[in-house]
Amino acid sequence: MLSFLSSCSPKQQRKAATKPTTAPSPLITPKLDPNMSAFDKIFEYVDANEKYYIDRLAEVVAIPSVSAEAARRPDVVRMGEWLVKELKALGATVNVHHPGKQTIEGQQLDLPPIVLGTYGTDPAKKTICVYGHYDVQPAAREDGWDTDPWTLVEDAKGRLIGRGSTDDKGPVISWLWVIAAHQKLGLDMPVNLKMCFEGMEESGSEGLDEFIIAEAKGDFFKDVDAVCISDSYWLGTKKPCLTYGLRGVSYFMVEVSGPGKDLHSGVFGGIVHEPMSDLFAVFSKLVSADGKILIPGIYDDVAPVTDAEDKMYGTLDFSLNDIHEAVDSKVTIHKTEKEALMARWRYPSLSIHGIEGAFSSPGSKTVIPAKVIGKFSIRSVPNMEPAKISELVKTFVNAEFKKIGSKNTLSIDCGHAGKAWVADTNHYNYVAAEKAVERVFKVKPDFIREGGSIPVTLTFQDALQTNVLLLPMGRSDDGAHSTGEKIDKENYIGGIKLLAAYLHEIALVA
Numbered sequence: 001m002l003s004f005l006s007s008c009s010p011k012q013q014r015k016a017a018t019k020p021t022t023a024p025s026p027l028i029t030p031k032l033d034p035n036m037s038a039f040d041k042i043f044e045y046v047d048a049n050e051k052y053y054i055d056r057l058a059e060v061v062a063i064p065s066v067s068a069e070a071a072r073r074p075d076v077v078r079m080g081e082w083l084v085k086e087l088k089a090l091g092a093t094v095n096v097h098h099p100g101k102q103t104i105e106g107q108q109l110d111l112p113p114i115v116l117g118t119y120g121t122d123p124a125k126k127t128i129c130v131y132g133h134y135d136v137q138p139a140a141r142e143d144g145w146d147t148d149p150w151t152l153v154e155d156a157k158g159r160l161i162g163r164g165s166t167d168d169k170g171p172v173i174s175w176l177w178v179i180a181a182h183q184k185l186g187l188d189m190p191v192n193l194k195m196c197f198e199g200m201e202e203s204g205s206e207g208l209d210e211f212i213i214a215e216a217k218g219d220f221f222k223d224v225d226a227v228c229i230s231d232s233y234w235l236g237t238k239k240p241c242l243t244y245g246l247r248g249v250s251y252f253m254v255e256v257s258g259p260g261k262d263l264h265s266g267v268f269g270g271i272v273h274e275p276m277s278d279l280f281a282v283f284s285k286l287v288s289a290d291g292k293i294l295i296p297g298i299y300d301d302v303a304p305v306t307d308a309e310d311k312m313y314g315t316l317d318f319s320l321n322d323i324h325e326a327v328d329s330k331v332t333i334h335k336t337e338k339e340a341l342m343a344r345w346r347y348p349s350l351s352i353h354g355i356e357g358a359f360s361s362p363g364s365k366t367v368i369p370a371k372v373i374g375k376f377s378i379r380s381v382p383n384m385e386p387a388k389i390s391e392l393v394k395t396f397v398n399a400e401f402k403k404i405g406s407k408n409t410l411s412i413d414c415g416h417a418g419k420a421w422v423a424d425t426n427h428y429n430y431v432a433a434e435k436a437v438e439r440v441f442k443v444k445p446d447f448i449r450e451g452g453s454i455p456v457t458l459t460f461q462d463a464l465q466t467n468v469l470l471l472p473m474g475r476s477d478d479g480a481h482s483t484g485e486k487i488d489k490e491n492y493i494g495g496i497k498l499l500a501a502y503l504h505e506i507a508l509v510a
């Protein structure tokens with residue numbers, strides 16, 4: 001299964017490509033001392049089956065389940081079906097919810113299925129709902145990947161490189177390996193599991209909130225005692241973390257159009273209002289070079305810093321160098337760790353992502369694009385409301401466009417929005433996770449917040465009236481959403497142990 005690449009660059013020759021063309025490595029059941037604890041048995045079993053887990057990760061990375069691209073929608077559905085098949089093979093009760101339709105790229109498409117697995121219904125046990133997403137961000141070799149994003153490659157440092165390896169396929173399939181390990185070892189599962197896996201997280205989780213709210217008291221969710229999500233990252237590269245906060249996100253599309261078709265810039269340059277120039281003029285007013293959002297009122301609702309929060313920053317195992325390593329450069333804005341973490345966790349930020357319709361190929365085509373759609377998002381923090389953010393942004397963008405005096409047309413739309421989330425860490429869910437980290441990694445975790453967004457987290461907390469824990473497997477330098485996304489073998493294998501240990505600790509502490 002693990003083959004070495006030949007006839008390629010020296011850089012690539014050091015890498016092994018794991019292609020899912022043949023059966024995965026066989027599962028091994030090591031001979032274990034019956035007196036060993038359940039924890040130790042599971043840990044030894046997981047170590048013995050490292051190769052199998054990597055082969056199975058390769059299998060799912062090879063399914064390009066990009067939710068944002070219409071052409072990839074069948075692959076997203078295929079990935080959902082893969083999960084259904086695996087869950088059924090494990091003996092889980094599986095239901096699939098079809099959330100309806102969506103229009104993207106002018107096409108009406110079925111939203112991918114929400115896959116719901118139930119494993120165990122023992123009223124004497126706690127019921128833990130685990131959530132994850134099986135869709136991924138777009139990826140293309142031309143973006144700057146050294147390897148094919150859809151072929152899992154293990155490099156000399158034990159990094160498993162491929163789109164979705166850390167965000168979020170590695171963590172999602174790890175829940176399956178936890179069930180399978182218990183079966184092979186003849187161990188009783190310590191909790192009942194409710195598994196909720198969606199295929200639209202990277203594109204606004206369409207249909208999921210409505211489903212959870214409608215079903216909160218229904219069969220699937222009614223007995224849930226706590227929720228666990230593994231879809232975030234350690235703060236650095238060495239110390240495990242538990243995550244208790246996320247920023248929200250409001251995603252905007254700004255369309256500027258005017259000319260009826262693309263134009264020759266030599267013939268029409270200087271005599272027509274150009275959509276791209278208008279968009280640049282407006283976008284240049286959104287954010288300063290040092291990351292301050294320039295939209296009036298946007299900071300008004302940001303929660304003030306408390307004394308406890310102020311002191312907490314100094315306790316974390318984190319240095320600016322962790323950011324430098326993660327971004328492969330020293331282009332950080334802030335001078336201190338505290339300022340950088342505050343900017344990531346507790347202040348809003350605005351990022352410009354791209355322009356649809358703009359000429360972006362190599363070469364020097366002298367075109368005036370007739371229509372462009374600029375895309376940016378605002379990461380929001382506690383107390384900021386998506387409706388107010390949208391109102392402030394739209395008012396500002398329309399006013400800035402008016403100032404230009406262009407005869408083109410601008411329209412702005414908020415594609416999707418989700419609120420920030422902060423959890424109560426004084427809950428057995430966090431106590432169990434902390435103990436699990438200590439068991440697996442022999443160190444106490446840092447308690448951190450995250451700059452990214454998982455909009456459904458708050459929905460789980462509010463609709464199910466339950467505690468939500470984020471239990472990350474990957475590291476800060478995994479490059480989620482980026483080129484060369486990876487999960488370290490150590491984190492993947494350690495992560496499988498961590499998820500198993502967490503479920504056992506729940507049974508012990510709750």
Ligand SMILES: C[C@H](N)C(=O)N[C@@H](Cc1c[nH]cn1)C(=O)O
Pocket residue numbers: 167168201202203204231232249251451452453454455480
């Ligand atoms: C933190 C999580 N793994 C993640 O990557 N979430 C995405 C969610 C999103 C929102 N719009 C598009 N994707 C993120 O934070 O960007």
Ligand SMILES: [Zn+2]
Pocket residue numbers: 137167202480481
């Ligand atoms: Zn993501």
Ligand SMILES: [Zn+2]
Pocket residue numbers: 133167168201231
């Ligand atoms: Zn994710």
